[in-house]
Amino acid sequence: MLEQVIEQRRRSLGGFEVGRVLPVVGRRHVGPFVFFDHMGPVDFPPGIPREVDVRPHPHIGLATVSYLFAGEMTHRDSVGSEQAIRPGEVNWMTAGRGITHSERFERARAEGGPMHGIQTWVALPEADEECAPSFAHYDAGALPEFDEGGVRARLIAGQAYGLCSPVRTHSPLFYLHVELQAGARLALPAEPTERAAYVVRGTVEAGGGRHEAGRLLVFAPGRPAAIAATTAACVMLLGGEPLGPRFIQWNFVSSRRERIEQAKADWRAGRMKLPDLDDREFIPLPDDPPPAPNPMS
Template sequence: MIGPFIFFDHMGPLDVAAGAGQDLDVRPHPHIGLSTVTYLFSGEIMHRDSVGSVQTIRPQEVNWMTAGSGITHSERFEKARAVGNHLHGIQAWVALPREDEESDPSFSHHGGADLRHWEEGGVSCHLIAGAAYGLKAAARTHSPLFYAHLDMVPDAVAGIPTDQPERAVYVARGAIELDGETYGAGKMMILDGQAS
């Protein structure tokens, strides 16, 4: 675990050709005691769940599903099957505090003006969840956290908030330099409690 984050799935990048089979879909399956957070850099996924949510997720949008006492959901690549698609994104799971593990399941979707954003010095930030960089995300969380997508031009510099005791940086594409070391795509760095 890193803070309340317990699972991290980097999806793609993957080109899906039109006419692809349904075997690419993530068929209906259950979750309990956690929230799933889906965020895309590119592509499109159709979310359906047992509380009646039917929601397409596109780039720079957030699907936040709280399983609580139990929910079943599926993720389908309907657009990809119809016309082809380039899929790239991340799904993270966030553990619920013990007192919220049996809460009612729920789903929320956030995008557009609802997704907090800032740009400065070659850094573009979308705040996916929690509070950081003077912003508070719209998605309801059950514990203190921050989760942000930073897109940086070459040689741009970004700080990492220090108000959480456990933090990590993941490189989804490209490379970054951290404490004099270079890390490429697919690498996750666990940070100590010091300023970054």
């Protein structure tokens, strides 16, 4: 049974568009997942300008999770990491008390080519919000998979379907890339409490309706949930236990509003170290929006 269907909203990042799904009015999270962007798909011509890159910027209180279907981008951060990510691989960056990073499209600048992927933010439990920042990369071959009944799935993070991902997480969750042949059906895990499916490509049936690419299908807690592919389809499955209210402003996530204000002040004052290998420019703090009356819940 579906609880909510969310349509992506197209947003420009300067050089290309993303489809933003979370957060949205009426749905601030699915378990610990508090942000979900569908990057592309886009085909870059050779010689794209540097404005397409995501310049150094800060985060606190979350983990960013990058996963690509096509293309390549290079991550650099303030704990000294430099790592290209390619299709099927995972970049998991834990911001904790504070990290800065950039994402550059250097191969596409030189050669042109596609860019298509998903970036999510996973909120950290209150006990881990101020942990030491860190970065981890996982090759595609390190991620467990299953292939049966017209369904091929890769477990990006967490536990599901008897599989356990090596990706280190801070709370119970699951996150999968699923490819379905036309006519294939897949039941979602019965737990945890909050579960959703995002249609990347193709068409699926769920909750008595047909759903095309760009929709997040949020399933009712405690009820059986399944998707059936009416065409060949690519779907991301995600879920987990909610962590409680969270404030989000710009790139900062915290259970405390005053912590967001401190992070903003630190970024304005230049107190957050820039990436070791990318410290010549940065994204300024945007104009402050009016304060939200209530935290995410």
